[in-house]
Amino acid sequence: MKLRLSLVALCLTIALSGCTSSGGGSSATAPNQTADPGKPATTASTKDTLVVGQDTDAGTLDPQKQGKMPDMNILSNMFDTLVTRDADNKLAPALATEWKALDDTTWEFKLREGVKFHNGEPFNADAVKFSIDRLNNPDTKSPIAELKTVKEVQVVDAKTVKIITDGPDPILPNKMVLFGGVIVPPQYIKEKGDDNFAKNPVGTGPFKFVSWQKDSQVVMEANADYWQGAPKLKKLTFKIIPNASNMSAAIRTGEIDIAAGIKPDVALQLKGQQDVKVVSNPGIRTFYISLDTTQEALAKKEVRQALNYAIDVNTIIKTVLDGHAARAATLVPKENFGYDAAVTPYEYNLDKAKQLLAQAGYAQGLTLTLDADNLEASNVQAIAAMLEKAGVKVQLNLMDSKTLTANITAKKASAMYYIGNTGWTMDAMSNFQSYLRSDRRYNRWANPEVDRLIDEEEKSIDPQKRQAAISKLQGILKDEAPFIYLYQINGIYGMRNNVEWKPNPIGLLNMYKASFK
Numbered sequence: 001m002k003l004r005l006s007l008v009a010l011c012l013t014i015a016l017s018g019c020t021s022s023g024g025g026s027s028a029t030a031p032n033q034t035a036d037p038g039k040p041a042t043t044a045s046t047k048d049t050l051v052v053g054q055d056t057d058a059g060t061l062d063p064q065k066q067g068k069m070p071d072m073n074i075l076s077n078m079f080d081t082l083v084t085r086d087a088d089n090k091l092a093p094a095l096a097t098e099w100k101a102l103d104d105t106t107w108e109f110k111l112r113e114g115v116k117f118h119n120g121e122p123f124n125a126d127a128v129k130f131s132i133d134r135l136n137n138p139d140t141k142s143p144i145a146e147l148k149t150v151k152e153v154q155v156v157d158a159k160t161v162k163i164i165t166d167g168p169d170p171i172l173p174n175k176m177v178l179f180g181g182v183i184v185p186p187q188y189i190k191e192k193g194d195d196n197f198a199k200n201p202v203g204t205g206p207f208k209f210v211s212w213q214k215d216s217q218v219v220m221e222a223n224a225d226y227w228q229g230a231p232k233l234k235k236l237t238f239k240i241i242p243n244a245s246n247m248s249a250a251i252r253t254g255e256i257d258i259a260a261g262i263k264p265d266v267a268l269q270l271k272g273q274q275d276v277k278v279v280s281n282p283g284i285r286t287f288y289i290s291l292d293t294t295q296e297a298l299a300k301k302e303v304r305q306a307l308n309y310a311i312d313v314n315t316i317i318k319t320v321l322d323g324h325a326a327r328a329a330t331l332v333p334k335e336n337f338g339y340d341a342a343v344t345p346y347e348y349n350l351d352k353a354k355q356l357l358a359q360a361g362y363a364q365g366l367t368l369t370l371d372a373d374n375l376e377a378s379n380v381q382a383i384a385a386m387l388e389k390a391g392v393k394v395q396l397n398l399m400d401s402k403t404l405t406a407n408i409t410a411k412k413a414s415a416m417y418y419i420g421n422t423g424w425t426m427d428a429m430s431n432f433q434s435y436l437r438s439d440r441r442y443n444r445w446a447n448p449e450v451d452r453l454i455d456e457e458e459k460s461i462d463p464q465k466r467q468a469a470i471s472k473l474q475g476i477l478k479d480e481a482p483f484i485y486l487y488q489i490n491g492i493y494g495m496r497n498n499v500e501w502k503p504n505p506i507g508l509l510n511m512y513k514a515s516f517k
Contacts, residue, residue, distance in 0.1 A: 050237070051257050054239075058070060058212075078207055083173050083181055085506075095183055105164060107172050151164045207222060222235070228512070233514060244265075251276055261492070267280070275497050281503035284426065286488040291484065297360075304484075324489060340475075364391070365391030367393040428473075432457075444482070491503050498517045
């Protein structure tokens with residue numbers, strides 16, 4: 001969909017003049033108000049089912065045949081992983097109690113004893129080997145690629161496994177926190193088959209599967225024998241609500257208790273609503289614009305730098321995003337390993353942008369096309385209007401997320417595309433791996449020194465060597481500007497006032513510790 005930018009610029013001006021609001025910061029809590037007299041009061045003694053609203057259903061309930069956060073949000077409540085993260089987002093024991101690198105290609109994991117799957121099947125080293133072997137078996141057709149470095153899983157004894165990789169994998173434990181680390185029941189799958197498992201999942205997690213109505217809801221019940229202790233909730237339901245207006249209405253009326261992943265405009269609607277609070281939690285999903293440096297104008301560093309100087313990112317955060325984001329200097333969010341605070345963001349400098357464009361031979365301006373998800377229209381319209389002030393006319397090409405992803409993968413995307421990346425391993429390797437090295441699937445910029453540094457940080461298990469390489473990479477990224485660096489967005493949640501739950505930077509909706517006041 002092509003948009004005329006003169007109209008966009010006018011709309012942006014109007015929007016910015018009316019967007020500022022008192023307290024437009026990271027969170028707001030509605031004052032306690034008298035309950036609706038037409039509805040019975042809900043107390044902690046009677047409320048034992050938590051209903052979580054998210055906009056996308058799981059594609060499957062087989063945790064090894066999915067690779068998206070909406071699926072993992074649901075499945076993380078029924079399945080455990082080998083490793084987890086604590087309240088400070090540090091790696092912490094889960095089904096594995098400890099781990100260590102024996103050499104550059106061998107990791108040893110010690111496993112928790114006494115854990116059982118929901119069907120009574122024991123968790124042990126055989127289950128770990130079965131799970132990783134199944135994940136990497138081509139017949140499984142898993143989209144999860146994190147453990148492709150694994151060459152072999154050796155069972156040492158019932159509570160010890162060795163994982164052998166085909167080369168150094170410094171963040172293997174990090175990869176065991178989500179998708180790659182899920183453990184599935186060998187006997188159940190062998191007896192019942194993959195198709196049955198995908199519809200009737202059995203894990204070791206805090207909740208047991210009850211039912212699934214596709215595109216409607218997934219219902220679970222508490223696992224009273226959970227190894228960490230039974231959840232405080234009796235039941236947990238994920239309700240699928242694709243429409244933002246319906247999500248807003250559902251949290252206001254109490255149909256759901258948590259509205260997950262809401263946009264800033266919905267958060268504004270919920271401020272001050274009876275019995276509802278808005279929780280804005282720092283997140284690691286980082287947005288930027290990829291630039292195709294093989295195209296004539298974008299092949300020039302001065303043009304790429306000019307694009308970065310031309311965008312007033314702080315104003316976009318304050319207005320369009322209502323403060324629910326933080327400025328990003330490169331591709332690495334500040335919570336991830338490797339982040340270097342010495343690499344500072346581009347300042348907003350319109351004169352500098354125009355000067356660099358003229359220096360590159362574009363004193364009269366240029367025209368570029370920008371692809372984006374149509375759900376991000378407000379953000380990219382603001383960006384386009386700012387670029388136009390510098391003399392860069394932007395043709396916006398909005399589409400659904402599936403089309404955008406397909407075009408990017410097929411290398412059919414425009415000269416610029418707007419994208420966000422959740423480096424859920426919380427290591428800069430995840431932010432870099434698909435984009436920077438010249439042979440990677442999303443690369444649009446070749447640099448031999450970057451290739452060398454990527455090899456260094458990916459193939460060393462020494463944290464200091466890795467940090468040094470990652471810091472150098474961030475310095476090069478800022479100077480060469482193969483991307484337009486924007487912001488890392490907060491996770492925003494609408495929550496009923498009687499709900500107790502703390503979000504995490506990854507945005508995972510694990511409800512084991514959730515409760516009602």
